[in-house]
Amino acid sequence: xxxxxxxxxxxxxxxxxxxxxxxxxxxxxxxxxxxxxxxxxxxxxxxxxxxxxxxxxxxxxxxxxxxxxxxxxxxxxxxxxxxxxxxxxxxxxxxxxxxxxxxxxxxxxxxxxxxxxxxxxxxxxxxxxxxxxxxxxxxxxxxxxxxxxxxxxxxxxxxxxxxxxxxxxxxxxxxxxxxxxxxxxxxxxxxxxxxxxxxxxxxxxxxxxx
Ligand code: ADP
Ligand code: ADP
Ligand code: ZN
Numbered sequence: 456x457x458x459x460x461x462x463x464x465x466x467x468x469x470x471x472x473x474x475x476x477x478x479x480x481x482x483x484x485x486x487x488x489x490x491x492x493x494x495x496x497x498x499x500x501x502x503x504x505x506x507x508x509x510x511x512x513x514x515x516x517x518x519x520x521x522x523x524x525x526x527x528x529x530x531x532x533x534x535x536x537x538x539x540x541x542x543x544x545x546x547x548x549x550x551x552x553x554x555x556x557x558x559x560x561x562x563x564x565x566x567x568x569x570x571x572x573x574x575x576x577x578x579x580x581x582x583x584x585x586x587x588x589x590x591x592x593x594x595x596x597x598x599x600x601x602x603x604x605x606x607x608x609x610x611x612x613x614x615x616x617x618x619x620x621x622x623x624x625x626x627x628x629x630x631x632x633x634x635x636x637x638x639x640x641x642x643x644x645x646x647x648x649x650x651x652x653x654x655x656x657x658x659x660x661x662x663x664x665x
Pocket of ligand 3: 581582583584585586601602603604605606
């Protein structure tokens with residue numbers, strides 16, 4: 456199953472990807488995580504992306520399309536994959552079509568803007584393994600420490616309030632049109648993202664069976 460998770464920043468794409476990846480036994484490809492890893496290790500792509508990502512802007516299409524194309528060619532994607540955070544623009548979706556990849560389903564996690572600000576302001580991230588937590592709704596077992604890998608959790612720079620507003624603006628202008636794009640292709644499934652984390656996962660798995 457080739458799956459795309461769509462939704463505003465902070466809608467819960469990464470959280471759902473973690474669950475679905477285990478339940479469906481296919482890898483998650485998170486462009487946000489890949490970009491943050493590149494920024495951290497200071498690669499050429501990371502340096503290029505930093506200005507954009509830290510200011511809540513999208514990294515240029517050609518850069519992101521390049522990294523996704525390369526990643527999808529790897530062997531572990533042969534039986535399916537979950538795209539988290541890609542595509543984010545119509546040109547990115549068109550590039551995916553041109554790669555000759557068939558997308559089976561697109562799950563839109565629907566969350567209103569007011570809820571988004573609360574989710575993102577409480578988000579804590581592990582920059583080593585990509586897991587995300589929340590100070591109220593998804594606490595780690597030990598405060599400030601990643602359950603999965605033991606690294607220290609941080610608040611992402613782009614999760615500070617001004618940058619979140621910019622990211623929401625970018626989302627409405629550039630990413631939301633993808634809903635119509637995939638609805639027109641008969642691939643869109645919408646889930647109510649205001650439910651609990653497990654409820655959303657169960658509802659998604661149920662919809663994917665249909
Ligand atoms: P995205 O990948 O879409 O940006 P995340 O999966 O990182 O979103 O979720 C954003 C924040 O909200 C995280 O702190 C996460 O722990 C929390 N979160 C995710 N899903 C829910 C939910 N259904 N209810 C409450 N909090 C959630
Ligand atoms: P969130 O789900 O909270 O919006 P991500 O971790 O997916 O955050 O992305 C963080 C940042 O990485 C984005 O604001 C953007 O700068 C960059 N980025 C991630 N994916 C893409 C993409 N497909 N196209 C362009 N920029 C991207
Ligand atoms: Zn971790």
